[in-house]
Amino acid sequence: MSELSRPAANSFDVSVLRSRLRSSGRRYRLGRLTTVVAIGLVLGSRLSSAQSSAAANRDQWGTAAQVLVMQNDLAAGDTIGADDFAWTDLPTIAVPADAASSDPTGMRVSVAVAAGEILRDQRLVAFAPSALGARLEAGYVGLTLDVDADIYVVGNRVDLFDALDAYLVVPAAVVVDVGDGQITVATPAAEAPNVIKSMSMGGVAIALVG
Numbered sequence: 001m002s003e004l005s006r007p008a009a010n011s012f013d014v015s016v017l018r019s020r021l022r023s024s025g026r027r028y029r030l031g032r033l034t035t036v037v038a039i040g041l042v043l044g045s046r047l048s049s050a051q052s053s054a055a056a057n058r059d060q061w062g063t064a065a066q067v068l069v070m071q072n073d074l075a076a077g078d079t080i081g082a083d084d085f086a087w088t089d090l091p092t093i094a095v096p097a098d099a100a101s102s103d104p105t106g107m108r109v110s111v112a113v114a115a116g117e118i119l120r121d122q123r124l125v126a127f128a129p130s131a132l133g134a135r136l137e138a139g140y141v142g143l144t145l146d147v148d149a150d151i152y153v154v155g156n157r158v159d160l161f162d163a164l165d166a167y168l169v170v171p172a173a174v175v176v177d178v179g180d181g182q183i184t185v186a187t188p189a190a191e192a193p194n195v196i197k198s199m200s201m202g203g204v205a206i207a208l209v210g
Contacts, residue, residue, distance in 0.1 A: 063091070064090065065090060065099075068100045069085065069118055070113050070114065071086050075109075077130070077176075078108065078109055078131065080104045090118075098122055099120055111135075112155070135174075135176040140188060141187055141192050144184045145160075145182065145184075154177060155175065156174070157208075157210040161206075162204065164198070169191065169198055170187055173186060
């Protein structure tokens with residue numbers, strides 16, 4: 001009896017396998033190369049940006065601008081004298097956008113300023129006949145209130161309540177002047193009638209908040 005031949009259970013073409021392996025290897029190397037190139041481009045872009053930023057900072061530090069620097073402390077409402085400031089060269093990067101650029105002699109400061117501070121336009125009042133007027137921002141009026149305790153100083157913030165109905169009329173009003181038994185507070189012009197009404201009815205209760 002002749003022996004029947006059996007087909008190979010897992011026959012394959014070795015050359016086909018080798019071809020597939022070579023193809024897979026090329027794809028892997030190509031993918032890895034693409035990743036490396038992409039990372040290199042990202043790092044290069046960031047390095048270029050950092051270098052540009054550093055160059056810009058060097059340019060700013062290297063450029064000087066003349067600014068007004070206070071030589072003396074001034075309280076809110078004080079008049080600036082010729083000896084209260086000096087022109088000083090500072091790096092452009094250190095100069096605020098609203099730095100004063102003209103002679104402020106004779107003008108008043110609306111807030112307290114300290115020696116060594118750069119004088120800024122927003123703190124100057126060109127036309128104010130009094131220190132009190134200089135402390136009032138545009139859109140505000142000064143209302144004088146009677147007080148029992150001598151605990152207030154210029155710059156304090158107070159809440160103004162209607163003493164009769166106990167509701168808040170003006171929050172965090174700034175004390176701009178202190179007298180004998182009285183304080184003057186900066187009040188939004190739109191709220192002034194309400195404060196005056198409360199004063200004429202049951203009075204105004206004052207709460208010191210800061």
